[in-house]
Amino acid sequence: MDLDLIRRVYGKGATVYDAVFGPLLERGRRMAVEAANATGARSVLEVGVGTGLSLPLYRADIKVTGIDLSPEMLARARKRAEDLPNVQDLHEMDAQAMSFADASFEAVVAMYVAAVVPNMTKLFQELRRVCVPGGHVIVVNHVAAETGLLGAFDRMVAPATRAMAIRSDLRLATVVETAGLDVAGIEDAGIGGYIKLIRFRNRPPGN
Numbered sequence: 001m002d003l004d005l006i007r008r009v010y011g012k013g014a015t016v017y018d019a020v021f022g023p024l025l026e027r028g029r030r031m032a033v034e035a036a037n038a039t040g041a042r043s044v045l046e047v048g049v050g051t052g053l054s055l056p057l058y059r060a061d062i063k064v065t066g067i068d069l070s071p072e073m074l075a076r077a078r079k080r081a082e083d084l085p086n087v088q089d090l091h092e093m094d095a096q097a098m099s100f101a102d103a104s105f106e107a108v109v110a111m112y113v114a115a116v117v118p119n120m121t122k123l124f125q126e127l128r129r130v131c132v133p134g135g136h137v138i139v140v141n142h143v144a145a146e147t148g149l150l151g152a153f154d155r156m157v158a159p160a161t162r163a164m165a166i167r168s169d170l171r172l173a174t175v176v177e178t179a180g181l182d183v184a185g186i187e188d189a190g191i192g193g194y195i196k197l198i199r200f201r202n203r204p205p206g207n
């Protein structure tokens with residue numbers, strides 16, 4: 001997967017994204033934002049904000065910044081944010097190489113993006129860098145199904161996930177290892193455990 005392919009896929013998919021992936025991924029999205037709201041963070045960065053389905057869910061006193069690679073997805077997020085004064089900025093930016101200064105945000109949220117970015121190691125390096133030491137990194141993503149029923153679900157949704165450039169073989173242990181962060185909690189976040197919410201705490205630089 002390269003960035004141009006991702007831009008093309010989400011450029012085309014932006015019109016149908018909410019109908020297909022809105023309700024399907026809603027529980028995890030809600031749980032991730034509730035987790036961010038509960039941290040007490042006053043500034044949140046959401047990477048891969050997409051069409052901004054999550055934006056109305058943030059507490060009104062949290063300043064939210066969003067980034068995404070796809071101008072078409074962002075256009076929808078900007079429309080959604082028109083009535084949300086706490087949504088500060090929505091930038092077109094690669095989550096693997098962000099232009100924000102170190103320690104810019106008290107919490108960073110990545111929903112359903114870990115399995116899309118070309119290089120998850122670079123994604124997490126950047127999440128750690130832009131988050132304050134001791135801050136919160138909240139990730140929600142599907143993980144590779146291990147059991148029969150979920151395996152069947154995996155196969156059922158495979159055409160839709162492939163069409164949106166989403167890798168379906170991401171394992172929970174790989175996400176946790178790659179993150180290089182302290183795990184604060186892991187919870188099922190939908191579709192019988194196929195989606196996981198992972199809450200991390202950021203470490204001080206060099207740790």
Ligand SMILES: C[S@@+](CC[C@H](N)C(=O)[O-])C[C@H]1O[C@@H](n2cnc3c(N)ncnc32)[C@H](O)[C@@H]1O
Nearest residue numbers: 010048049050068069070073094095111112116
């Ligand atoms: C599956 S969608 C998830 C959208 C949204 N977070 C949600 O909950 O519905 C993945 C999003 O990640 C964005 N994305 C993929 N790679 C990215 C990157 N390297 N930097 C920023 N955004 C990226 C895509 O453009 C797309 O909007």
